[in-house]
Amino acid sequence: MLGRTDDRPTQALADHAGCLPIAEVRDELLRLIKMHDTTILVGETGSGKSTQLPQFILQSGMARGGCIAVTQPRRVAAISVAGRVAQEMHVTLGVQVGYSVRFDDTSCARTRIRYLTDGMLVREALADGDLKRYKVIILDEAHERTLSTDILFGIVKRLQACRRQDLKVVVMSATLDAAKFADFFGAGRVLHLLGRQYPVELLYLPEPVDSYVDAVLKAVLQIHAHQPPGDILAFLTGQEEIEALQRLIPERAGHMHASGDSGQATLVPVPIFAALPPEQQAKVFEAAPPGCRKVILATNIAETSITVPGVRYVVDPGFVKARSYSARTGGDSLQVVPVSKAQARQRSGRAGREGPGKAFRLYKEETFQALPAASAPEIQRVSLALLMLQLKQLGIEQPQDFDFMDRPSTSAMLRALELLLALGALGAEGALTPLGRHMVRLPVEPVFAKVLLAGAQLGCSQEALSVVALSSTDPIYIANRGMQDSAAQAWKPFMSALGDHITKLNIYSSFLEVRKADRRRWCTEHHLNFRSLKKAVDIRAQLAEHLKQLKVPMASCGSDMAPLRQALLSGLFINAAVLLPDNTYRLQASSQKVMIHPSSVLHGRKPPCIIFEELLRTTRSYARNVTVIEASWLPETAPMYFCSKSTATAAPLREGWQ
DNA sequence: GAGCACTGC
Structure with a gap:
């Protein structure tokens, strides 16, 4: 079986490594798994662990009477991976081997190996x-430490x-910090x-650089001038840097040709x-035309999510744009960090997928040694309200x-529990309320x-569904460089004061009419993101189905938007703010000062009282x-937040659920 | 008058 299983990287590798390394330790691996409740398996890229181990376990009979997740x-x-394993086993995908992801469940009662997203x-x-259907649970890519994987760690340990x-x-896991897992x-x-x-x-570089973008440009040009053929993968932190280098590279490279370096590709x-539209994303998978060398300018999407073929050189400036959450302010910020x-x-490994490669780290070796071993797990970087509710x-x-x-910080957990209490998801004694169980x-x-369930009580579940679905997708606006004016013109008919x-919501309704x-x-034509709007349609349908199962009444508020705004307030009241004389806003819950983000239709309009979804800290604090x-509306919607705390009673909306 | 990395249910 193993001889023909491998359709991954190259033929040359088969000569190089013989067969899949995992095949050699198959019996030992099965013996260990049989002997222990939990086994930690550290496998480098291409070890075949994701495809082979589930098959070994299935053949061993360890999952008899159940299923492998x-x-x-x-x-x-x-x-x-599910597709590949079904192919290897010569079975139909969706029967013995299947997968289950949001909006797509290709598995059935007969499925023995079931690949799922960790969130699923x-x-x-x-x-x-109890997750009774599973006899074996395999948590793959555990080193990525997603919020869901971290929850599953605790869940499976408790289950055992x-x-x-x-x-x-x-x-x-792919990394060597397995001791922690063990x-x-x-x-x-x-x-x-x-x-x-x-x-x-x-x-490495002998000295640090002033500008990493500039250093990437120089490194790319030098590789191009002095290194044998092979594509270059350069990591940058965002769209703006990528677009800048997209313009600069041909300019500078053209300059090199003009200065007499002929014969150069x-x-x-x-x-x-x-955020790049799929048709343009597809271009990274096309081979460079003859006589050309590709330079892939990528965000960290190319670290794990996308594997680009043909890469022999990696340029790594050593920075990434990362989101962080402050439990103290409840604000998010997006910062460029090492x-x-x-x-x-992981980045340099991208140069060694198809043959020996080179990675140019644009910093000193000492700098590498001083870097943190791994980034903080997601659980320590995000709002924990959903996590606390799920626990x-x-x-x-x-x-x-x-x-x-x-462990996440105590303050982040307490802040999340306070929010759940204020939303009415938890009672005074800390147990889930009927509303919380719906949430x-x-x-x-x-x-x-909460917005959805409040919307149902206020007679606007249809509108609340659309608004919440839109908030759960990527931004629907597309504003490319130099076309802001035409985009603003295209959006004008939808704008609401x-x-x-x-x-x-106006955009979504018009989209559906097309x-x-x-x-x-x-x-x-309208400078809108088709993918995002289509996804909103899918999410809305899924949320509507859940509301139906919860027997929540469906209704529309027609053209009167007041109920919808009240429903939004029911969920977002901690982000309520009032206008100050200097045209900034003061948050009611914390007295922080915020400004309306310039991307908002309300920017410059100065409404006396607002709520918002997100606090983004850049040079200032912006409401988005x-x-x-x-x-x-404030005092009656969330008395806990807007009256004296000692006399606070439950929000009126909660009463209906008790 | 600023600028949004990446996942996922």
Whole structure:
């Protein structure tokens, strides 16, 4: 079986490594898994662990009477690995081997190996606390430490305590910090697998640089001038830098040709980042024309999500744009920060997929040594309201006492619990209320779950569904450099003086009125993101189905937007702010000063009272996605926040759910 | 008068 299983990287590798390394340790691996409840498996890229191990376990009979779950952090991985395994086993995808991701479940009662996104398995655990159908749970790519994987760590550990001998867990990771996993699970042994990676030569700069963008440009030109053929993958932090280098590289490279360096191949820059339309993303997979060398200018999307073929050189300036959340202010910020050692290794590894490569790290070797081993796990960087709600649903009365691999800060947990209390999801004694149990069923942040349920009570569930679905997708606006004016013109007919939510609702309604076949073109004409709007349609349908199951009444408020704005206030009241004489706003909950973000339709309009979705800290604190409300609505919607705390009573909306 | 990395339910 193993001889013909490998369709990955190259033929040359088969000669190089013989067969998949995992095949050699198959029996040893199965013996260990049989012997221990939990096994830690460290496998480098290309070790075959994701495809082979589940098949070994299935053949061994260990999953008899049940199913094997294999989690992945990303949808594409779950889908593509399932497809490959079905092919190897000569079975139909969706029968013995299947996958389950949001909006797409290709599995059935007969499925024995089930690939899922980690978020999907968390959802299953929320519905069926015992995960009874699974005899084996494999947590793959555990080193990525997504929020969902971290929840699953605690869930499976707890499950094993009550389902003794009946649940095997395998934690698979690509990095060498397996000791931490072994320690957490009390796992007896850690097994290491050889990867199938070609050697990558690491080159550092002797001195630090002033501008990393400039340094990337220089490095690319030097590689082009002095290194043998092979494409270059350069990491940058965002769209703006990528577009700048896309212009500069041909300019400078052209200059080199003009100065007499003839016979040189042409450098072709190819951008890749998530917001790029799919047709343009596809260009990174096309081979460079003869006599050309591709320079892929990428964000960290090329670290894990996308593997570009043909890359032999990696240029890594050592920076990444990362989001961080402050529990103190409740604000988000997006900052350019140094990468971790693990990230730098992941990046340089991209040069060794098809042959020996070189990685140019644009910093000193000492700088690398001083980098943190890994970036902070997601659980320590995000708002924890959803996590705390889910832990309560899992029956963990004191979420602070949950068995975390890395504990989030107490202040972040307390802030989240306070929010849930104010939303009415938790009662005074800290238990889930009926409203909270409804909220946990909805796959959105608790504030938006509250908007949906409040919308139902206020007679505007149709509108609330659309607005919440739109808030759960990527931005729907496309504003390319130099076309802001025409874009603003195209959006004008949809703009509402009531704010961004109702403006987006107008866009969504118009989108739906367009014939399906014409929607893509309509979006292009209106400078709107077709993908985002289409996704909003899918999410809305899923949320509507959940509301139906919860027997929540569906109604429309027609053209009167007041109920919808009140529903938004019911969820977003902690982000209520009033206008000050200097035209800034003061947050009611914390007295912080904020300004309306210039991208908002309300920018410059000075409404006296607003709510907003997100506080973004850049040079200043900006409110993004803003809606106008009446100040008189504040006290009755969230008395806990706007009256004296000692006399606060439950919000009126909560009464209906008690 | 600023600028949005990347996932996921």
